[in-house]
Amino acid sequence: MTAIRHRVDWAVKEYDLAATLESGQAFRWVECGGSWEGVVGHRWVRLRQESGGGTIQVGTVGEPGDWRWLKDYLRIEDDLGAVLESFPSDGPMTAAVASCRGLRLLRQDPWECLASFLLSSTKQIPQIREGVRLLCERFGEEIEGPVGGGKVFAFPKAAALAEVSEGALRECRIGFRAKYLKGTAELVARGELSLEAVGGLPLERARERLVTLPGVGPKIADCVLLFAYGYPRAFPVDVWVMRALRELYFPGRRPPMARLKRFSETYFGPQAGYAQQYLFHHVRMMAGRVVNRRGTGEDKSYGD
DNA sequence: AGCCAGGCAGAGA
DNA sequence: TCTCTGCATGGC
Numbered sequence: 001m002t003a004i005r006h007r008v009d010w011a012v013k014e015y016d017l018a019a020t021l022e023s024g025q026a027f028r029w030v031e032c033g034g035s036w037e038g039v040v041g042h043r044w045v046r047l048r049q050e051s052g053g054g055t056i057q058v059g060t061v062g063e064p065g066d067w068r069w070l071k072d073y074l075r076i077e078d079d080l081g082a083v084l085e086s087f088p089s090d091g092p093m094t095a096a097v098a099s100c101r102g103l104r105l106l107r108q109d110p111w112e113c114l115a116s117f118l119l120s121s122t123k124q125i126p127q128i129r130e131g132v133r134l135l136c137e138r139f140g141e142e143i144e145g146p147v148g149g150g151k152v153f154a155f156p157k158a159a160a161l162a163e164v165s166e167g168a169l170r171e172c173r174i175g176f177r178a179k180y181l182k183g184t185a186e187l188v189a190r191g192e193l194s195l196e197a198v199g200g201l202p203l204e205r206a207r208e209r210l211v212t213l214p215g216v217g218p219k220i221a222d223c224v225l226l227f228a229y230g231y232p233r234a235f236p237v238d239v240w241v242m243r244a245l246r247e248l249y250f251p252g253r254r255p256p257m258a259r260l261k262r263f264s265e266t267y268f269g270p271q272a273g274y275a276q277q278y279l280f281h282h283v284r285m286m287a288g289r290v291v292n293r294r295g296t297g298e299d300k301s302y303g304d
Numbered sequence: 305a306g307c308c309a310g311g312c313a314g315a316g317a
Numbered sequence: 318t319c320t321c322t323g324c325a326t327g328g329c
Contacts, residue, residue: 024310121311127327128310175325180312217312238310256319280310 003146004046004059008067012056014080016102017049023281024125025106025227027116027132028155039136040073041109042154044145053102062144072107075230080104086271092248093268093275096282103281105274106227110195111188112155113228114210117220118181119174127173134172139164161185180215187213203231226273235264235272244283 021029021036029038035048046059058070071077080102087093119131136153139160145152161169162185169178187193193213198206203225210221218237225234237245237260245260246253255263268275 117310120309122309122324123311123326124309124328130327170325173326176323177312177325215312219311223310236310239308240310258318284310 003061003148006060006062006064008058008064010056010058010071010076011054012049012076013054014102015049015053015056015074015076015104016100017047017056019100019102019281020074020104020106021047023103023277024284025223025277026108026113027125027129028136039143039152039154040070042141042143043069044143044152045070046146061146075104075107078104083271083274086269087275087278088267088269092244093278096275096278099282099285100278103278105230105277107230108228109155110199110224110228111158114184114188114195114213114216114220114224115155115158115161115181117223118184118215119177120220120223121177121215131172131174131177135161135169135174138168138172158185158188162189177215183214184216199229203233206231207234226276231273232270233265233272235261235268235276237261237264237276238280240280240283240287241276244279248279 017036018031021038026038029036031037032046035046037044037046039045043060043062043064048057048059049055050057056074056076058064058067064070084097084101087097115135116128116132120128123131132155136155137151139156140153141156143152143154161181164182166178166182169181172178174181188195193209198209201209206225206229207218207221210216210224211218220236222234222236225231226236237257242257242260245264246255249263249267250260264272264276
């Protein structure tokens with residue numbers, strides 16, 4: 001017996017669903033027998049992409065309406081070809097794109113994205129996922145899931161987390177990040193920072209607003225600006241991207257962070273955020289296997 | 305055992 | 318403007 005009541009198939013070109021859902025921008029997707037199950041807003045969703053890759057099969061239990069909410073989340077209508085065309089045609093970017101053509105950015109709910117990345121500092125992706133899972137189970141609203149499956153929860157609202165004690169948040173294994181999460185949840189719940197208003201600002205102003213929140217610095221702000229609001233030039237620099245920029249574009253040098261930021265803001269073009277996600281994915285894949293870290297001798301120097 | 309993980313805040317130079 | 322350190326927790 002299947003619990004899925006609503007289905008649709010979407011034809012896609014160059015969409016790597018697995019890479020996208022696993023790429024460290026969203027933290028609630030779970031692979032189940034070749035399908036991906038997760039929650040978007042208040043809806044449980046199952047996604048599947050067959051080996052050919054040309055179709056994404058969608059299933060839900062609740063009324064899906066016109067599916068706009070999911071098309072927007074998956075950014076299924078992005079012209080990826082145009083995005084890839086806009087990248088600088090250098091060796092590192094070519095290699096990064098070749099390693100994972102079809103990787104996409106998502107458009108997530110700003111609050112969920114912000115709260116999730118508040119848990120991210122000096123944590124590995126599996127630990128972030130665990131923290132997010134516990135927060136949802138303990139403080140999220142239960143929503144309709146597949147019959148016979150376990151309980152399903154929406155991501156907890158800011159108002160809900162604002163009411164929880166710091167100690168109870170800490171019991172979600174999030175450590176010192178609990179006070180940041182609570183503090184930010186309070187400001188957002190009280191409307192002292194309107195996440196909706198942030199989306200109407202130009203990039204730099206939006207970033208200025210977000211970093212006023214406790215626990216939110218430039219990296220987390222840029223994650224939210226890129227993965228939720230969709231600012232195409234937001235460019236989060238974490239330890240992986242920093243390593244990639246240094247090794248690929250400044251070999252043998254130690255440029256300061258400010259220099260790397262300046263470089264990334266100008267060099268990668270109008271879709272720098274997409275370029276960042278390809279670099280992030282690429283260096284993580286490279287680190288996962290045995291790599292000759294001494295390079296191939298064709299190092300090229302960029303910058304001054 | 306020590307180091308690192310999609311960092312940030314506070315202090316001091 | 319910088320660099321340094323503490324901060325929880327878990328995995329290797």
